[in-house]
Amino acid sequence: MADFPKSVQHFIAEFKELIGRSPSPATSYIPRPYRNAVIRARDCEIEDIELRADIAINQAKLNVFKFPANYLPGCDLLSDSGTTTMTIQQWSQLLLGDEAYGSNEGYFKLQQQISNTFGERWYCKEKQLTYDGSTRYFDDREKRADFFIFHQGRSAEFAFFNTLIRSLDVKPAASKASNNWDRSEFHYIIPSNGHFDTTEDNIHAAGIFPENLQDKSDINFRGNMDLDRLEQLLFEAGDRVPLVYITITNNTGGGQPVSMANLKAARLLTEKYDVPLFIDACRFAENAFFIKRREAGYESRTITEITHEAFENADGFHISFKKDGLVNIGGGLAIHRDGLFSEKYPDFTEALNDHQILVEGHPTYGGLAGRDIMALLEGLRTVVREGYLAHRIGQVERFGEALEARGIPVMTPFGGHAVYIDMDQFFGFDRSRDPEFRGISFTALMLIAGHRLCELGIFAFDKQWVTGDIDDPEKRVNNVRCAIPRLAYEDQDLLACAEAIALLYNQRDRIPGVNVDFGLDKTLRHFKADFSFRK
Ligand SMILES: Cc1ncc(COP(=O)(O)O)c(C=O)c1O
Structure with missing residues (x-):
């Protein structure tokens, strides 16, 4: 065998044994509500274990983001964002894309679709001549919202918060460079049930403190907003809260849902304190x-009726269409006019329009091609x-149950888009071994097995070291996330991934830690770092 570390050689032999076994039967045979219309051939076989070990160690330096996707014959569960398999109906629509520089045909159709999806409150078309396929007529309905297209969610966030700070009375000082997470030094606070990391970083970079107020107490809706803490914050410092955010589902909190009752109660509170309410709508469906x-x-x-009712409660929302838009690129921001x-x-x-023209392009395409729209x-x-x-939700659940049945410590109930494996429980909590980043070693070995997962734990969330949260068992987050792309895999694929995870779990004492050879002190270090296995 090539000159791999002993521990890697061991797992290569084990993975070979694993794929030689006949797979356990699936416990559920529900047919998918779709069939394959297009497939992607893979550039490497599941048996090419040494090849992947070589790439993982010598090329990708054990960083999952650097591992070439075409050498992953198993499940690529790095993200559910932008990884959707589009339907053949979507592919056919691509041909109808209108690549006009201004006011392309799809733009108006998208405006119509926004109100179809989110409700009349979000009707965002100007009064205009309309053609419904057979008749031309003048549609004179009143425009009720402004809708801005962006190329993805975070560009909408960046534009939103950077435009917002220009309208605030006290000008916040940009804080990113200072790595300052001391809440007392910020004038403004934007609370949420759970800001996604790019939202959090965009708010922070704009000089506003992003506060997370998740309430996990309702087992059915563990993504809820903590209403008591929200009220306390609004009571004590409502004038320093430019808006409140609710993220559905709560990605940072494990893809957990938010109840309608919680959303409405948050709305009543924000109205009481005269503070706008926004929704991060990525996974609205x-x-x-x-x-x-x-x-x-x-x-x-x-689902449409429920969505309309939910969005009646917001003054605006932003969305990455790379999730529940079922597309590979796209984002948006809606602001209700009244x-x-x-x-x-x-x-x-108006200011946002200017930003969009400078950064994304004309507002009628906003960084997207007509065909993307x-x-x-x-x-x-x-x-x-x-x-x-x-x-979709059932598949995530079945995968989670397959892991649970194999004894793997997973966060339950399962969220809508991902299953989270608790690394502290996986390895047996041992604070002294934190600097070995065994979550990283685990994901690196999974690459060799042919599957990609993502460490969202003590390496990725370096802020935990800065804030001291890493020492607080309540606040410590140390997970590996298995995010399931939409319409991409069959249950059988995910079971194969569960088997490889189980193999590593059963031999977790043999998993070596890693050295961080590059990037320990970099910002956003999990995207950039290089690692090597410890001997
Ligand atoms: C809840 C949430 N908000 C915002 C974003 C950012 O969207 P994008 O990846 O399109 O920039 C994500 C992406 O995963 C997300 O999950």
Whole structure:
């Protein structure tokens, strides 16, 4: 065998043995509500274990982001974002993309689709001549919201927060460079049930403190906002809160859903204290599905009806369409015209328009090609289908159960888009071994097995070391995330991945730690770092 470390040689032999076994039968045989129409051939076989060991160690330096995707014959569970397999209906829409520089045809269709998906409150078309395929007529409905297209979620966030700070009375000082997470030094605070990391970093970089107020107490809706803490914050410092955010589902909190009751209660509170409420809407359809399945009174409502009701509560929302838009690229930001936000910041939309023209392009395409807009339209129609959602959420659940059945410590109940493996429980909590970053070693060995997972733990969240949260068992986050791309894998693929995880779990004492050869002190270090296995 090539000159791999002894521990790696051991696992190469083990992975070979594993794929030689006949797979355990799946416990569930529910047909998928779709069939394959296109496939991607793989550039390497599952048997090419030494090849992947070589690439992982010598080329990717054990960093999952640097491992070439075409050498992953198993499940690529790095992210559920932008990794969707588009439907053939979406592919057909690509041909209808209108690549005009201004006011392409899809732009108006997207505006219409936004109100179809999120409700009349978000009707965002100017009065205009309209053609419905057979008749031309003048549509004179009043525009109720402004909708801005971006190339992805974080560019919408960046534009939003950087435009917002220009409208605030006290100008926040940019804080990113100082790595300052001391709340007392920030004038403004934007609370959320769980800011996603790019949202958190964009808020922080704009000089505002991002506060997370998740309430995990409701087992059905562990993504909820902690309403008591929110009220306390608004009571004590409401004038320093430019807006409140609710993220559905709560990605940072494990993809856990937020109940309609919680959303409405948050709305009442923000109204009481005269503070706008925004939604981070990336997984709006998955959240609506959980509401339908778990919240009394919604059993017979459609996903679209539930979504409309949820979005009645917001003054604006931003979205990465790379999740529940079922597309590989795209984002958006909606601002309601009569909402509290527009009242407080009347110049905001004009300033945002300027930003968009300077950074993304003309507002009618906002960083997307005309064809991307058409695929998005179609994706928004598909994502609210109940059959699709039942299979999607069910698949995540079945994968989680397969891990659980193999004794692997996973976060339960399972979220909508990912299963999280608790590394402290996996390895047996041992604070003294933190600097060995065994979550990184585990994901590196999984690459060799042919599957990709992502450490979202004590290496990725370096802020935990800065804030001291790493020492607080309540706040410490040390997970490896298995995010399931939409419409990409069959249950059988995921079971193969579960088997490889189980193999490593059963021999966890043999998993070596890693040295960090580059990037320990870099910002966003998990994207950049190089590692090697310890001897
Ligand atoms: C909740 C949430 N908000 C925002 C984003 C950022 O979106 P994007 O990756 O399109 O920039 C993500 C991405 O994963 C997310 O999960």
